[in-house]
Amino acid sequence: MSAPLQTATDARTGKGQHDENFPVASHLIHPRNRGAILAFYNYVRAGDDVADHTGLSPERKIEMLDALADALTGKGGSDPSVEPLKRELAAHGQPPTHALELLDAFRMDARKSRYADWDELIHYCRYSAMPVGRFVLDVHGEDPARVYPTSDAICAALQVLNHLQDCGKDFRNLDRVYIPLDVMRKHGADVSMLGADRASPQLRAVIRELAERTLVLLEEGAPLPNRIDDFRLSLEIAAIHRLAVVLTKGLLTRDPLSEKVHHGKAAFALTALGGIAATLVRRPFRSRAPRPAAAGAGR
Template sequence: MPTANQLRSGKTHRDENFPVASWIIHPRHRALILAFYNFVRTADDIADHAELGEKDKLAWLDLFESELLGQGNSQPEAVNLRNALAQRSMPPRHAIDVLKAFRMDVTRLRYETWDEVIDYCRYSAMPVGRFMLDVHGENTSTWAASDALCAGLQINNHLQDCAKDYKNLNRVYLPRDALAASGASVEMLGGDKATPALLQCLHALAARTEALLDEGRPLAAEIRDIRLGLEVAVIRMFADGIVALLKVRDPLSETVHLKPVQLLGYSVAGITAEMLRRSVRRRPVSNPAAGA
């Protein structure tokens, strides 16, 4: 039987807007995280495949889910994740949720409101953060801040790729009511440069995404695992850098991705700031001198 690996786009964890199983994460977690990433990446590539029809895409995604749940062994990405989760006695709930998002990608091409986009993020992005927290044994009380950060990361990506998604897949994540409020239309995404109306809409959505990212700001401080806290701090710096570009640039005609030197600078800044924060928080308070 053919494998879904043959449908991969060639994109790897090194091509994402955020670090995936980087050196910051403890080595004992990396194999599981990469198994999760490869499962999700392959399913995403299936949903975005230019030559597959809707029926075939949904059939592949159904096969991925069934094999993840133990019904078959033909797809290495599903089998590898199933085995990795079993070794840690973890359920596949987060991977199953992400598959729901990819089915939405196949069957839904437009979103009417911001709330509908957030609902999409509940399946496409929030489960990824929750998975990482579960891997590290964090409390579910961290989920709220994680959900906000992950949704912000997802919408950053939507804004960065808005023209490509429209031209290649006829898929638009920009809410129709936001476009209408700025006097813009979906068809404007087909241009080489954003019209003033479309640019106004994109910048307004970037500002709204920035506010969403602010809701996720407490996450690093809520995480007990030092390495994961550092990773989240770096991811947050990347997200802030990207949304700052999206607030002032035109993603149809300008670069809205971070350069390698910026990624390095944000990494150092994020790690340093989080280490200092944890050092100050954990510094013992000196006892007053006797008799004072």
């Protein structure tokens, strides 16, 4: 029998930023900010691995997530996944707000496995996805009032897109279903269909409807790159947005249970470059000195 897991680090799966569906702090991001984003990612990854660990009870997951939060805020012991982020937050004058909100999402994952409707799913995205975009924007010193709403829309869309792509795997491995149950009922689908090798016509209709709703979110977020002062960050977000649009449109016709939705590396790069090129056409290069983020931004 294996030893019980003591810390979040013990639950790590080995998955890193290069395994994610979308770029995490690519080299478009200025080196002065990449360290903070990667430290944030690694902290969040530790919490996600706890929430998805099949050998832990919901109660033990909550305890470990609480310990991660306490380590970050100084209320508890340390953890190797925490110290780099603590240093970066101090260096950038940032509070731990966004990281702690993501832990709230992982607590939801520990307790909840079904979502009644779209509003419940977007509420989950408020904690599981939107804090990521907000943290990146705050580290770059962007104005929350100007950029948060469109960033929130893109982040929610990315989260729903990932849920749709992984719907079969999430159901089989974790008995977790993010697809709203009311949309399933509307099209005559049921949860058990997610365990099949191929999506039924009813489930395909569900996925199409949710993909269409996701495209609406991406349209709401489309102005974001032009609202960002940091030129390099605007290109990063433009690339991610273009990738998300292409992949979401693919779900209008593709079956995530039997077909690979993501493109190969070459097509992935070309699509990202298309987003970058479009942004370059819309806005000339604007150089500015780095603006330190205000302490307490994002509270």
